Amino acid sequence: MSILKSLWILAAKDLRIEYRSREAFQTTLFFAVLILIIFQFAFDPGSKATLEASPGILWVALLFPGMIRLNQSFQMEIEEDSLHGIVLSPVDRGAFFLGKFLANWVFLALVGLASTVAFVVFYNFAPSARLWWLLVVELMGLAGFSAVGTVLAAMVAKSSSREVLLPILIFPIVIPVIVAAVNASQEILLRDDLNTLGTWMQVLGVFDVVYLAAGFVVFEYVVGD
Amino acid sequence: MSINWYLFGGYASVWTILFLLLLYILRKQRQLTEEIRRLQDEEE
Amino acid sequence: MWSATDKIRLRQAERYLTAAKVLAWPAFLLILAALYMAFIYAPRERQMGEVQRIFYFHIGAAWNALGVCFLAVFIAGILYLWKKRRIWDHVGASFVEIGLAYTTINLTTGMFWARPVWNTWWPWGDPRVTLMLVLWLIYVAYMIFRSTMPDGEKKYKYCAVFGIIGFLDVPLVYVSIHIWRTIHPKVITSEGMALETPMIMALFTSMAAFTALTALLFCLRMAMRLQRTVVLERLYEETV
DSSP states (O other): OOHHHHHHHHHHHHHHHHHHHOHHHHHHHHHHHHHHHHHHHHSOTTOHHHHHHHHHHHHHHHHHHHHHHHHHHTHHHHHTTHHHHHHHTTOOHHHHHHHHHHHHHHHHHHHHHHHHHHHHHHTTOOOOTHHHHHHHHHHHHHHHHHHHHHHHHHHHTTOTTHHHHHHHHHHHHTHHHHHHHHHHHHHHHHOSOOSSHHHHHHHHHHHHHHHHHHHHHHHHHHSOO | OOOOHHHHHHHHHHHHHHHHHHHHHHHHHHHHHHHHHHHHHHHO | OOOHHHHHHHHHHHHHHHHHHHHHHHHHHHHHHHHHIIIIISOOBTTTBGGGGHHHHHHHHHIIIIIIIIHHHHHHHHHHHHHOOHHHHHHHHHHHHHHHHHHHHHHHHHHHHHHHHHSOSOOTTOHHHHHHHHHHHHHHHHHHHHHHSOSSHHHHHHHHHHHHHHHHHHHHHHHHHHHHHHHOTTSOOOOOOOOOHHHHHHHHHHHHHHHHHHHHHHHHHHHHHHHHHHHHHHHHHHHO
16 A cells, blocks of 8 residues: 555544544634633733734644644544554554644644634734735644644653643744744734745745654654554 | 852852752762662672 | 673673773863863953853853764664664663753853843843753753653653654754844844954863763763663562
8 A cells, every 4th residue: 555545544534533523623623712812811902012922822822722632633543442453554654644644734724724713803803815824824834733743642642641741842842833933923914024934934844844754754663563 | 359240150050050960970879889789789 | 690681781880980980080170171271261351251251161061962962862862763772772861861961051151141241141032042942941851751651662762752853953943043033133142252262272171071071971870870770670570
């Protein structure tokens, strides 16, 4: 079986499970929207300072619920012991990684899309064509986050303290993503010109490629045996 | 001559951290050596 | 009696301890020399004044943390995954601890240097400061993760993977903060200074001194890890 085919089967399996229950999607989205609202109360609602900080708030709302989702992504495999089945099947470990990554990425991107709508409403942004750029930046940032997160979530999946371990491991590593994504979003949402958007997207792209490649190579040692 | 407190603080932190690390290592090292000696004695 | 593998481990540990004893005097003398160079031999920096004398040990610590210890963790991680020999896990774990100590030294000395010179304890826009801070976070996370895992092949594999993933972050963090700084020029930054020859000599001496200290600490930690495996296995056998 080719890598592409098995990765597609694995990702489709995960997404089908999510589609049928929809519970995880709803709770993750609800958490994201909750964060957007809580930050309005934490600062002065509707003030200029809140507006200036809003790109950062958006990324907190994308990444914190996303991290909870990543933690769950190996949980169901372990609870039903299907991880064993996948490991025993003749699927390439790299393909397994890419499949899991793809499922996580699509899930987070859909939550991100929905919470961006909530973000535009609660933070009072004009519905301009620039928001498409924001979605591109979100896709790129969430790709890097999911790539790192898929490897680390598999590592902590069987640990009893995984809820606290995963954020401790993941956030120091994704600091470049946070810096690049927040700055790019800031420019899209708050500045007149898009001078540095390309540079930030390059940083995000390099991060994505580096950690996708690293995950692809290293995943073999994380699951299996 | 007046003391430059920033310089003092900088070097004080260097020695404090190194001292704590060394203390930790030497204490553990002594415990281990004793433990190994005990195990060796038991066997003889 | 000790088993054959135990004997080999204990003999290896003895060898590391001997190496540590041999290294102790050169390391001590080099540190004394580095102190002499930093405080007396090197001239007073014109703009920053006396406080610039922190610089030598500051860079010595940074070099050892990043260029020796964390690089070694990265390489040991690859070697562990490749060869599956326990010794590479010992190497990685030992270097993480030492590197973390140096990173802490680098950050605290940097703080005391930045406050009088740039009027801030923590220049957030500086890529080097931020890189060291992020490294500190990554390897503290490594230590926490390590302490939660029970001994076994899984632990060593996962720690090796995390050591590799963490080190890959170094250029990414540096570049992203660097771009950030060039975009927001208001952020206080630490620009370089012109180094005179005696200053460079003092810098190299302190780098060499800390490198010798790294080797010494590494040998001590390796000996301890080898002995600890023997003791733990023996205690485990006693309880069974």
